[in-house]
Amino acid sequence: MPSHNDVVEIVVCLGSSCFARGNAENLAIIHEYIQGKTLTASVRVTGRLCQDECKQGPNLMIGGQIHHGVTTERLRELLQQSGGHLGEDHGTA
Numbered sequence: 757m758p759s760h761n762d763v764v765e766i767v768v769c770l771g772s773s774c775f776a777r778g779n780a781e782n783l784a785i786i787h788e789y790i791q792g793k794t795l796t797a798s799v800r801v802t803g804r805l806c807q808d809e810c811k812q813g814p815n816l817m818i819g820g821q822i823h824h825g826v827t828t829e830r831l832r833e834l835l836q837q838s839g840g841h842l843g844e845d846h847g848t849a
């Protein structure tokens with residue numbers, strides 16, 4: 757169970773290739789997700805520069821795990837899967 761001290765880090769590649777290929781939109785989806793949920797863990801969203809993996813982009817990392825070719829649809833799946841790590845409140849209290 758996540759505690760209030762847990763921090764889940766989401767790192768978005770902000771290099772020009774990843775950004776143009778989808779991470780600009782992905783960043784907006786991440787912010788929308790965080791704002792629309794009741795989370796018990798803290799989420800830290802940061803950016804990074806190009807990691808020379810542009811061909812596999814758009815790339816981003818959630819909780820230390822890198823994901824390649826992250827479409828907006830795939831990102832929504834990843835965020836839903838991460839819901840447990842983020843202590844997502846499903847209103848079952």
Ligand code: FES
Nearest residue numbers: 771774806809810
């Ligand atoms: S722009 Fe993201 S890896 Fe190069």
